[in-house]
Every structure is written in C-alpha cells, then in structure tokens.
Amino acid sequence: MQKNSFQSLLQRFFLERLMKQQNVSPCTVSSYRDTFRIFLHFMKENKHCASSKITIEMLNAENVIEFLNYLELTRKNSIKTRNNRLAAIHSFVEYVSYQAPEYLGIIQRVRNVPFKKTQIKAVAYLIKGEVEAILDACDVNCWLGRRDLMMIAILYNTGVRVSELASIQKHQISLNRNGTSSLRILGKGRKERTIPIWKSTQQYIAEFLKETGSNDEDYLFSSKYG
Incomplete structure (x- = not known):
C-alpha cells in the first residue's frame, strides 16, 4: 500500500488522527466510519470502482457533490445527515492536505463544497x-x-x-x-x-x-x- 494512497491515508486518518491525536468520541468515529463506508458503496455502485482502486483524485468536488445528491435522493437522508457526511469528508481532506500537499488543488475544491441550509423548526413539546x-x-x-x-x-x-x-x-x-x-x-x-x-x-x-x-x-x- 503506497504511503499517500487513498486507502493508506484513510486508515491513518482513523487510527492516528481521530483516535490517537484528537481522541474523538466513539460516536464520532462511528459516524465518520459510516460516511466512508457509504461512500465506498457509492463508488462501487455508481462509478464501478472497487474500494481498492479508489484514488485521492476520485475524491474530487464533482464526485463529492454527486455523493451528497445520492444521499438525499436515493437514500432519502435528511439535510442534517447530508451535512454530517460532508463534515466528515471535509475533516478527511484537511488531514490529507497536511499529509499529501500535492493534492491541494483537489482538496481546495472539495473544501468549497457548501453545507446546505436547513429550516429551523419550532421545538414541539408536551404539556x-x-x-x-x-x-x-x-x-x-x-x-x-x-x-x-x-x-x-x-x-x-x-x-x-x-x-x-x-x-x-x-x-x-x-x-x-x-x-x-x-x-x-x-x-x-x-x-x-x-x-x-x-x-x-x-x-x-x-x-x-x-x-x-x-x-x-x-x-x-x-x-x-x-
């Protein structure tokens, strides 16, 4: 496995960045893990690309936007869930920017993918x-x-x-x-x-x-x- 391959960077992101350096909660790790599990499935089903063949170049803004649309339209996820998945991707590409700066052009375009605004509803309550x-x-x-x-x-x-x-x-x-x-x-x-x-x-x-x-x-x- 190449040092700066997608697979190697993703593994180090979880084991080193999230767990050792940031010591994030198990819930955060689980949420981020689910994001990339779903992304790998998306790439296989929609791009006909096995997880072992994915490259950092494939984690580009166009594919990320298509993935987010897939979450909303195919999986029927809420905007909040969509934004949570995007936050996980943003966190990963930020890590990649320090580990593999040769991908900064791709990373910057992914960072520019915006979060979608949600409607804030009044909180319902019981008397x-x-x-x-x-x-x-x-x-x-x-x-x-x-x-x-x-x-x-x-x-x-x-x-x-x-x-x-x-x-x-x-x-x-x-x-x-x-x-x-x-x-x-x-x-x-x-x-x-x-x-x-x-x-x-x-x-x-x-x-x-x-x-x-x-x-x-x-x-x-x-x-x-x-």
Whole structure:
C-alpha cells in the first residue's frame, strides 16, 4: 500500500488522527466510519470502482457533490445527515492536505463544497397533563411497564437525549434522602453534566434499583431479554 494512497491515508486518518491525536468520541468515529463506508458503496455502485482502486483524485468536488445528491435522493437522508457526511469528508481532506500537499488543488475544491441550509423548526413539546397521561398509561403491574415508567420520567425530568438515556449506568445515579439526588451524564463531545433529579423521579429509580439490583457497572435499562 503506497504511503499517500487513498486507502493508506484513510486508515491513518482513523487510527492516528481521530483516535490517537484528537481522541474523538466513539460516536464520532462511528459516524465518520459510516460516511466512508457509504461512500465506498457509492463508488462501487455508481462509478464501478472497487474500494481498492479508489484514488485521492476520485475524491474530487464533482464526485463529492454527486455523493451528497445520492444521499438525499436515493437514500432519502435528511439535510442534517447530508451535512454530517460532508463534515466528515471535509475533516478527511484537511488531514490529507497536511499529509499529501500535492493534492491541494483537489482538496481546495472539495473544501468549497457548501453545507446546505436547513429550516429551523419550532421545538414541539408536551404539556404537563400530556406527560402525566403517558406515565399513567404504563402498566406498573409488570416489570417492562415499571421500566418504561422510569424511562419516561427520566426523559421528562432531565431532557437527556435518547442515546444518553440508553447508555446510563447505575454508578451515574446519586440518590440522597435530603433531596439532592442527581444524574451524571456523559454526553455528546465527551461533555459531562450533572442534572438534579426530582423526588418523584428519585422514587421511581429507587424502587427500580431495589427490584433489579445495584451493580454499579450494569446499565440502568435493559430489554426483556436482559
């Protein structure tokens, strides 16, 4: 594999740039990996070029624009997803500009491919009565119903992302009788924040932990299959 081939540069971008030098989060690595996985598939299906034959010259502005159109029109991706894929490509070509400056002309044209503007919609929300109706709909006579009740209560209380909710481990919860209970969240970009827990939420969590055990490394939520 040539030092400055597309394949070699892409491998070093992930293993050296993202993981070792920048120490980005696993979510970022996964998102960037998916971008290039889809791009390789696009090149094979639309350009009849196997991944082993792709060159840096093929990562040109024309092919990038065609790839972005493919995301929107063929894969039916949102503009936000399109822009995320473009951000990954921009990050890669920036890395290439330092490793292989002979490609600066191609890189500059790719950098000039713009992000697409998105319409910012008003955030929809539920009023208190609607949330209470959802909580009341949970069947507390079964374990899954009690789990769902706690999930909704935590979402309502804290406003965490669904991905953050699913990744909560029991050691991230601090329950105190004096009303200072809290939940520690490691969020997007490795940003950590601590969120106060209401007494009602604390009660749901305490009862659930009593039922399921409190091994600190266990995830708070699990499926019916464990």
